[in-house]
Amino acid sequence: MKNENTFYLPIPVAVWGTGNVGRAAIRAVDAHPGLRLAAVIVSDEAKSGRDAGDLADVGRDLGVAATTDVEAALGALGGAGAVAYAASGELRPDEAVLDISRTLAAGAVVVTPSVYALYDHRNAPPEVRDPVERACRDGRSALFVSGIDPGWGNDLLPALVSGLGAEVEQVRCQEIFDYSTYDAEDSVRYIVGMGQPMDYEPPMVASGVPSMVWGGQVRLIARALGVDVDELREIVDRQPLPDTVTTALGEFGAGTQGALRFEVQGIVAGEPKIVVEHVTRITGDVAPDWPLPPDGGEGAHRVIIEGRPRIEINVEATDEGGNRSAGGNATAANRLVNAIPWLRSAAPGIYDGLDVPLVPSVYLRGAGEPTERS
DSSP: OOOTTSOSSOEEEEEEOOSHHHHHHHHHHHHOTTEEEEEEEOSOTTTTTOBHHHHTTOSSOOSOBOBSOHHHHHHTTTTOSEEEEOSOOSSOHHHHHHHHHHHHHTTOEEEESOOGGGTTGGGSOHHHHHHHHHHHHHHTOEEEEOOTTTGGGGTHHHHHHHTTOSEEEEEEEEEEEEGGGOSOHHIIIIISOTTSOTTOOOGGGSTTHHHHHHHHHHHHHHHHHTOOOOEEEEEEEEEEOSSOEEETTEEEOTTSEEEEEEEEEEEETTEEEEEEEEEEESSTTSSTTSOOOTTSSSEEEEEEEEEESOEEEEEOOOBTTTBHHHHHHHHHHHHHHTTHHHHHTSOSEEEOTTTSOOOOOSOOTTSOSOOOOO
16 A cells, blocks of 8 residues: 555645755755755845756756746645745744745645744744644645754654663753854854854843744653653853964954853753753864864764763764755755655644654665655
8 A cells, every 4th residue: 555655746846045954955855756846936136047956056957947936936836835945034033934824825835944933833932823823724734843953953863862772861962063164154153153252142142042942942852751841941151262263254353252052951850851052163173172073073963862871873964065064954954855745645734843754765866766665
């Protein structure tokens, strides 16, 4: 008997946004045998008319020209299909929710990393959740929201790895990165605060912001483990650059912020039992006593299960010429895009990283067409 992962006609997909995640999403759609790239939406007129393959560094034309015409792009989905919404929601969360709701109501399923409040939709503010749920009902569509740091590293992976333990004392998820490799200079300088005076407060770690962004992922892990989080705590540390450095993003002066480390701790029975931690540098040799990737490279995602046995998983991904930031973005985008066939067969509603299964690849390049799973 055939299941939902057997492909008949490819699902038409529009990719909305061509930044770090959008580029990877285009490549993921192109590679997936059950999906067909139908449209690419951009906000920059300079990108309008360019072929999607050129924008996403696929290495060939894909025959889909980018457009600023949202209505035309959504129309190419025929009242169904899917949208990989990769437009930024950091500084425009209300607009992102409106875009996503509009798309859901038109009948397309949506996958996105752009709305932090919906990572854990069960605890999302009603003013954010309710309109989106209504749009899902109206369009008989589904939404999957997951992170870009990456989402699988802070929800599904730690939940799965915890199942390899007998006694679990703490779950810790780390993102450890040299941000000089991250292709988003304004975010690195002004949101993360690299190169800013030490009395500058980076918006990413302003009081309450880490819990707003990553608290939902802490609660997802807690839900998987069957425990309740009593409260969220934030810990922030910053280190200055000892010397001026010049990176691909430009110059960063001595004495300015060169490293940022923070934790969002889920407190259970008075102890930090579930921790999401970020360790961010602008050059690899600043803050050498902080956690580093196991090979000393530019970045890694790590899950540590403290207990018996102690378990540590390190994931290092590269893309776009060996760049680990691009590799991390690609894994996040692929998790979302690969969930589209499952979502098309799911009941209308909002889904999170624990709801949506991690579906094994159905296509090994060079091995022929995918076959039915038994």
